[in-house]
Amino acid sequence: MEDNHHEYTQLEKNRLEKAARLREQGIEPYPHRVQRSHTSQAAIQAFEALENDEGAEAVQATLVGRIRSMRPMGKLVFAHIEDGAGRIQLFIRANDVGKEQLDLFKSEFDLGDFVEASGEVFRTRTGEISLRVNEFRILAKAITPLPAAKDEVTEEGEVVRHASLTDPETRYRQRYADLAINEEVREIFRVRAGVSRALRDFMDDRGFLEVETPILQPIYGGAAAKPFVTHHNQLKQELYLRISFELYLKRLLVGGYERVYEIGRDFRNEGVDRTHNPEFTQIEFYWAYADYNDVMRLTEEMVRYVAEQVTGGTTIEYQGNQIDLSKDWQRIELKEGLIELASIDIDEYPDAESLAAAMRAKDMKVDPKAPRGKLIDTLIGEFVEPTLIQPSFLYNYPRDISPLAKNLPGDSATVERFEGFMAGFELCNAFTELNDPIEQELRFQEMGRAYTDEDEERHPMDEDYLRAMRYGMPPNGGFGMGVDRLTMLFTDKANIREVILFPHLRSRED
């Protein structure tokens, strides 16, 4: 690896020289203290409020922000600065600041610099509310030019972006630059924050207690996924980054809480694609004395509530599809859905061999080692999932892929589990939780047999979880949902990386 010394480009050298020249003039390019009286939008609103009031005094303001555009015109400079609230135009005139100051601004200030400017708010001849600057100061000199974007505001008020940063690799690796110039990217993460807040409000309002459970776990579980492995030096112990919260949250029901939830990060050491990131955010809740029917109804309410909070409505457009969240979700029994869409009645194929044969008859590639449940899941992915554009619950899943779910009464091969879908992808997963410790131990053993010892997805036996359950666990319904995917729906993004601030990319020496 080469040394980490940054090789400055000519553009950067220019700006370093500008910073040096400012210092020579006794101007600190990175001062400690800042004055600010208004945000850009507050100044504009204050002006608008008093504009038609003849007797009102002019609005004096000290504003701060980053220079996003500059139009020098001889003895006058127009510039836009951008702060957290928006943009406002600066009007800097030799008459107001003096020729020396104007020249200083024109020669040493660049796009991307943070500045402070004071003056009176007014409206220019063309009607734009602006700050007539009589004093300004640099707050932070930018050395690297932002990957320049020029915005054109049409007469309809539409913003047309010219030559912005669009290369996805650079956008993700240098998210700070992406955010700095692409306002709509900043908006994505405001929506994301709104989704988290709405989820918390929803759960809190219904008496669910927000808790935090271990991320570093001696035994991973609650899902079938490969974990990340790490090591505690002093304890000389292997630890896993959690793949789900489930087993810890249900221990809390044993402890006496009736309703708990957690929003946090899961880690799965698996493939990366447009709906999978190695770390992702989940919400899980466990609800004592509820079953999966109750959980379905709560899910409908929850997603509708989040939509209302985040978008103001109950209809969303996702990748060209209108999705209606105002109504109850479609309920499709898994078996019926497969008969209808795959023309396969799974009851006629009670074992993996016969089902695999039926699938091969449909020209499907079939993993010869796959257990029956996994084959059924393949059928769902192939025939059912892509058709579920409107919100839908697929319910009653095969027992052998659901070791933590309770049997359907009178049906030992099926469990009370559902998955929620919309826009053609899986959004959530829930079941009536298994709370019989003897049955649970049996299920763990079955899972152990379903996978070979080397298989990293093999379900490890969690003895402590069984011990907890033996103390008595109330009947309960549990639920998990990907917050990233939910955010994708509300931001109309097809790639999970668009809704993760710093998505994982392969390391690169650059």
Add this chain to the structure above:
RNA sequence: GGGCGCGUAGCUCAAUGGUAGAGCAGUGGCCUUUUAAGCCAUUGGUUGAAGGUUCGAGUCCUUCCGCGCUCACCA
């Protein structure tokens, strides 16, 4: 991991195997109500990396790196 595609200036993109270019940004000028400001001039490149074919490679071949789409995988 497989298939397909992409990688050229700070950004967005051109360039039949034949002198690497444009717009924006930058730099130097002109310009006191502009807003993709305008006008004149001008700097800027190890064409992702390394090999190879060729008189000659951004272009063709091989390998590698990275990204995208897709398939597989992911209860």
